[in-house]
Amino acid sequence: MYAMWTAYQKYEPDKGTLTTYFNYTIRNRLIDLIVRKSMTNKTRNLHRKRNFNFL
Numbered sequence: 846m847y848a849m850w851t852a853y854q855k856y857e858p859d860k861g862t863l864t865t866y867f868n869y870t871i872r873n874r875l876i877d878l879i880v881r882k883s884m885t886n887k888t889r890n891l892h893r894k895r896n897f898n899f900l
Contacts, residue, residue: 848874 852870856863 848871849867852867853863855870856866860866
């Protein structure tokens with residue numbers, strides 16, 4: 846919902862339709878979120894492996 850509101854505020858009508866802009870913006874924000882969570886999980890797993898090796 847926040848992504849939609851942000852997209853609505855930044856929307857510029859002369860650059861295309863609102864629905865296209867919503868789809869593009871929200872899709873990219875979701876991809877960013879997935880990548881960020883994936884990187885966070887990889888970092889956690891790396892730290893766990895390092896801590897285990899020191900025991």
